[in-house]
Amino acid sequence: MRVSLLLPMAALLSTTAAVAQTAPAAPDISVQTLRDVTKTLSSDDFGGRKPGTPDETKTIDYIVQRFKAAGLQPGNHGSWFQDVPVVQITAKNLTPLTITGGKTPLSLDYRKDMVVATYRVTPRIDIKNSDIVFVGYGIDAPERGWNDYAGVDVKGKTVIILVNDPDWQSSDLKGPFEGKAMTYYGRWTYKYEEAARQGAAAAIIVHQTAPAAYGWGVVQSSWTGPQQELDVKGDHMDQSQAIGWMQKDDAEKLFATAGKDFATMEAAAGKKGFHAVPLGLKASVSFDNDIARMKSHNVIGILPGTKRPDETVFYTAHWDHLGHCDPVDGDGICNGARDNASGVAGLVALAEAQAKAGPAARTLAFMSVTDEEAGLLGSEYYAEHPIFPLSKMVGGVNMDVLNTDGATKDFVITGYGKSELEDLVKPLAAAQGRVVEPEPDPERGGYFRSDHFSFAKLGVPMLDGGSGEDLVNGGTAAGHAATLDYIEHRYHKPQDEYNPDWDWSGAVQDLQLYYELGRELADGNAWPNWYQGTEFRAIRDKSRAGVATNE
Ligand SMILES: [Zn+2]
The missing domain is CATH 3.40.630.10 (Zn peptidases)
Structure with a gap:
């Protein structure tokens, strides 16, 4: 056991009586x-x-x-x-997340390609042919002069969101979102809160290991199985119907089927003045919820x-x-x-x-x-x-x-x-x-x-x-x-x-x-x-x- 002394130097040099009076012994x-x-x-x-x-x-x-x-x-x-x-919600009977309207339809499997869940305390979530909009980092920060939702109505739509905040790749702490430091706008909790305020039906974050700071395995283990939240009045019905994550390579396929390039769109989203982009695709997913209070x-x-x-x-x-x-x-x-x-x-x-x-x-x-x-x-x-x-x-x-x-x-x-x-x-x-x-x-x-x-x-x-x-x-x-x-x-x-x-x-x-x-x-x-x-x-x-x- 190694214990470092916290006695100030003056106390170390003083008499025992003075130590007892002025400086407590190092905490044990x-x-x-x-x-x-x-x-x-x-x-x-x-x-x-x-x-x-x-x-x-x-x-x-x-x-x-x-x-x-x-x-x-x-x-x-x-x-x-x-x-x-x-309140604990456990999703079951999950369908794949299907993406239609592009060059080729996509079907993303639960756990392997994507995870979905809901804050809403309700027995069933059913999203059908919801228009997909890419909203960049999904941030509305008036004090920083940044609004990824400006001029776009995402009510009832499915938004695809990048993880972290626009200047996360900086080498220093300077930038509209404090450079490489993550602001609260970079947290997934914020992104779902904002998507709900904007009225989105579903909000899906694109997982990337570096800016998320953890791998897909962590997403899988923490987003599947029973999910808990505070049991409040209103049953969180002001939240989006579905929230979730998708793997980056699936996001790349999704953008490709819409005729877009993920990397290009990602770079655009990091620049001030970015505008959300409707992708001309539709999302569908449904699941049932077991609810336990x-x-x-x-x-x-x-x-x-x-x-x-x-x-x-x-x-x-x-x-x-x-x-x-x-x-x-x-x-x-x-x-x-x-x-x-x-x-x-x-x-x-x-x-x-x-x-x-x-x-x-x-x-x-x-x-x-x-x-x-x-x-x-x-x-x-x-x-x-x-x-x-x-x-x-x-x-x-x-x-x-x-x-x-x-x-x-x-x-x-x-x-x-x-x-x-x-x-x-x-x-x-x-x-x-x-x-x-x-x-x-x-x-x-x-x-x-x-x-x-x-x-x-x-x-x-x-x-x-x-x-x-x-x-x-x-x-x-x-x-x-x-x-x-x-x-x-x-x-x-x-x-x-x-x-x-x-x-x-x-x-x-x-x-x-x-x-x-x-x-x-x-x-x-x-x-x-x-x-x-x-x-x-x-x-x-x-x-x-x-x-x-x-x-
Ligand atoms: Zn902990």
């Missing part, structure tokens, strides 16, 4: 806890932790048991749980604040994963050891360390949210139905996939340059002898892909980051190889399994930093905001305005 993050919780939650016994199954019960009971043992109190008015209403659960434990208990500092980590999934080498359980049994283990280890140190002035909350994999559902539900007011939520840290490759010389912030939390993180990282870096691959859109984003959308800054790739043993070459190995061979696959040989020293560094950050926020008076000019600042200012502050 238990590697045994990290190992035990990760190993337990990712064992086959927990079935891959799919929400709404008996594996959920087993999972959340285990987390409560660990929270209790750590010394937390129930966080929801005496309960450890927040009910999250979820259920409750899943966020788990929340707290250390109530001694002075300002209504002001909260949060640690979050999603407990759910994919459950039973497509078998690889005969293994059909997606155990999600790093994603995100490791994050829950970090949450428990932080709870133990913070409880041991005693309560702070503000409340420290530890929340393991559900249904992250289905689209950040548990965190979205909490953010929209907060137990503690969001206007008094100071900020916090989200953990999704801990480092198991060893100690690093760098700490990477996802979505770097957004919030004042970074000003607090930098000295903490420096005290560990680490440098803070922006994410190396902002084109992957990591900032929009975990639970901190649910809070950011409502103005609350949450840190999402972790060890970089510059390993103390092996440097960036070894670190980068480890990242690639995880993304290609394990991420969202049955091979994301517990490994007793993992080196937890990097995770311990990160958790010590999160411990210190949480302490500083919980014992202080700061209200970290978003930097000027970032997309969430106005929301935070509005939320904080008028709150009677105790500073």
Whole structure:
């Protein structure tokens, strides 16, 4: 076990009495806890932790048991749980997606060539001869002077959309959509939201591995089988009837049968002033839906604040994963050891360390949210139905996939340059002898892909980051190889399994930093905001305005 000291140099040089008075001991993050919780939650016994199954019960009971043992109190008015209403839709009797009206008719097979699903809670989806329109990146961003839907009516039509945003191939961060960094306009969630606002009957994204940041296998495994969303009034009938993806080579065939060249059209879509192009083709697809309503659960434990208990500092980590999934080498359980049994283990280890140190002035909350994999559902539900007011939520840290490759010389912030939390993180990282870096691959859109984003959308800054790739043993070459190995061979696959040989020293560094950050926020008076000019600042200012502050 490798534990780095976080004591400031001054404290190291002072007397024992002064240390006791001014500087807390370096937080003791238990590697045994990290190992035990990760190993337990990712064992086959927990079935891959799919929400709404008996594996959920087993999972959340285990987390409560660990929270209790750590010394937390129930966080929801005496309960450890927040009910999250979820509706699960399972498509069946799917027809191929047929494309007619071109030189040759095309028939795209479910799973192999395309996937389709629906947000609408309705027993049957039937799309017949719907006109196909290529809408480029499918973006309407008035503040950036960009509208792919300008002058075209796509009501009742099928739109074909490119993944990511127009300047994703840039080498720097300059451009109408922040260069190679993915903006929210590049996320698939946005693309379906916009297509629905435009009244499209169906929205199909063209999959490409580089700009999507994951392969077709991830699309297959996450878009087939039961799909979950929040169970809301109106049953999501304002959404498009069908949403989905198609493989790039099928998109090339589709464009060819319309007498167009995919690469040419793709290049045109990346230029300002692009206009959507009706392809003169028609799409048909139908399927039936099995509908099941259920409750899943966020788990929340707290250390109530001694002075300002209504002001909260949060640690979050999603407990759910994919459950039973497509078998690889005969293994059909997606155990999600790093994603995100490791994050829950970090949450428990932080709870133990913070409880041991005693309560702070503000409340420290530890929340393991559900249904992250289905689209950040548990965190979205909490953010929209907060137990503690969001206007008094100071900020916090989200953990999704801990480092198991060893100690690093760098700490990477996802979505770097957004919030004042970074000003607090930098000295903490420096005290560990680490440098803070922006994410190396902002084109992957990591900032929009975990639970901190649910809070950011409502103005609350949450840190999402972790060890970089510059390993103390092996440097960036070894670190980068480890990242690639995880993304290609394990991420969202049955091979994301517990490994007793993992080196937890990097995770311990990160958790010590999160411990210190949480302490500083919980014992202080700061209200970290978003930097000027970032997309969430106005929301935070509005939320904080008028709150009677105790500073
Ligand atoms: Zn995750």
